[in-house]
Amino acid sequence: MKYNWTLNEIANAGRENLDPAHATEYDRKENADPDAEIALLMRLGLSETSEVVDLGAGTGQFTLAAAPVSGRVVAVDISPVMLTVLRSKVREASLENVDIVQSGFVTYEHQRRPADFLYSRFALHHLPDFWKAIALQRLRRITRPGGVLRLWDVVYSFSPADVESNLEAWCATLNDDEGEGGWTRADIEEHIRAEHSTFTWLLEPMLERSGFRIEEAEYSPDGIFARYVARAV
Secondary structure, eight states, X not given: XXXXXXXXXXXXXXXXXXXXXXXXXXXXXXOOOHHHHHHHHHHTTOOTTOEEEEEXXXXXXXXHHHGGGSXXXXXXXXXXXXXXXXXXXXXXXXXXXXXXXXXXXXXXXXXXXXXXXXXXXXXXXXXXXXXXXXXXXXXXXTEEEEEEEEEEEEEEOSOGGGHHHHHHHHHTTSOSXXXXXXXXXXXXXXXXXXXXXXXXXXXXXXXXXXXXXXXXXXXXXXXXXXXXXEXXX
């Protein structure tokens, strides 16, 4: 049931993710390193019988890598323009085991058996912290006990006292011209200003309280990014 107070996930999708030009250029700008991610998940038990849900699937870099080694992949994204690119890729690759769903973390309704693996990269930060907690609880409900959540996002591991120095150092890695991967300083500034990346000491208790046990946590040296392997208990 949708209430008047429910989050408008389209409005929180991020300006660029609703831009068709950005969607067509996304793979050039952002390499999700899907082969390394698939290798990790295979070490954790991913197989041809696995039910996989890719939350915030975007243009489908992970989905297309997961489909050949999984039983079924459900690719979920709120952005219609991102899904247009993904659908084209799935047709071109003739993948028969990929379901594509336009939905978000707090609206997705899983119609299949409980997931063995959940995957989310650079997507959860679009939700304010209240809705992150709701989303994670919903994800736990669609995951079998022992199932794996692989989460990779902009999550700050530095102290709030170091916000100014650390975030400015991040911004300073790029300038106003198109930089590495096509990103600019203005893109990073917009992310900090308009999106909802949080601290590790806020997100990690959310994961635990939602019914996931964190088995691996890896933080980038600059304190900007975090990667998790968590298991449903």
